[in-house]
Amino acid sequence: MSELRETIQQVIQNEPVALFMKGTPQFVMCGNSERALRALREAGAPVTAVDILPDPRIRQELSELSGWPTIPQVFVGGELIGGADIVEELAASGELERTLEDKLGTDYRSEPAPGRVVDVIAAAR
Amino acid sequence: MVGVATAPLETLLHAAFPEATELSVDDRTGGGDHFQVVVTSPRFNGLSLLEQHRLVNEALADPLRDGTIHELRIRTRGTE
Numbered sequence: 343m344s345e346l347r348e349t350i351q352q353v354i355q356n357e358p359v360a361l362f363m364k365g366t367p368q369f370v371m372c373g374n375s376e377r378a379l380r381a382l383r384e385a386g387a388p389v390t391a392v393d394i395l396p397d398p399r400i401r402q403e404l405s406e407l408s409g410w411p412t413i414p415q416v417f418v419g420g421e422l423i424g425g426a427d428i429v430e431e432l433a434a435s436g437e438l439e440r441t442l443e444d445k446l447g448t449d450y451r452s453e454p455a456p457g458r459v460v461d462v463i464a465a466a467r
Numbered sequence: 468m469v470g471v472a473t474a475p476l477e478t479l480l481h482a483a484f485p486e487a488t489e490l491s492v493d494d495r496t497g498g499g500d501h502f503q504v505v506v507t508s509p510r511f512n513g514l515s516l517l518e519q520h521r522l523v524n525e526a527l528a529d530p531l532r533d534g535t536i537h538e539l540r541i542r543t544r545g546t547e
Contacts, residue, residue: 374538411524411531412539427541428516 347403349466350392354407357390357460358446360417362404366393366459374426378414381426381433386451387418387442390458397463419445472499476527476536483526484508488546500537512545519543 343351353360359382365371367379367389382389394400394413405411408422416423418441423429432438442450473492480490489507504523511519520541530536 372538374540409521411528422517424517424520425541428520431516 344403345466346399346462347407349462350400350404350407353390353392353460353462354417355420357417357458358419358450359387359389359442360392361389362392362394362400362413362415362417364393364395364413367391371395372413374412375414377426378416378429381429381438382416385433385438385442387438388446388450390460392460392462396461400462418442421445473502476502476504476530479526479530480504480506480523483522484510486510489544495538495540500535502536502538503540503542505542507544507546509546511543512547514545516543519545 361378361382363370363372363375363379365375370376370379379389379391392400394404401413404415408415410422410425412425414426416425416429423432423441429438432441472494476492477490480492481487484490484506487506487508489505491505493503495501495503504527506523510522520543523541523543524531527536527539531539
């Protein structure tokens, strides 16, 4: 397994909520990434973001790991939840908050490091 | 030029979901690369949204891979 893939895998496994997106929460570069981020924030999720744009290998390795072709991708407790459409639908039905509680505990809103960004390219070096 | 961009995707989806009770592809921006797909099928009954969307992604794997589809929005429903 490449260093980069290992780093991506670690982010997925170790971060309570990992959002692989185009851009960063401070500078979102895609409408779908924006929708996913907004739904997660409204649910109070402690989002750790990874920008896939700096290097095409990030998206390639991620999609090979997840079997999911599009961006954004949302993982909760190491498990793929889906892309923007799924996260929005789950948020609208209240299921997103239930999933967050199931995977992270009922006090997930008090998790630290909201808005954290991980640079997987730098971390894989 | 209605349907020029959406027809190949509709063909792929009809092949993958011949039993669909509702199936549509909308070119959201008119640019031929931002699509909204709606599929209602009994095949989705009992499947999670993740599994439902996976089936749609698999049906559209080629245009997703070759960049024909730049952005894809999916809405799936079972029939129950």
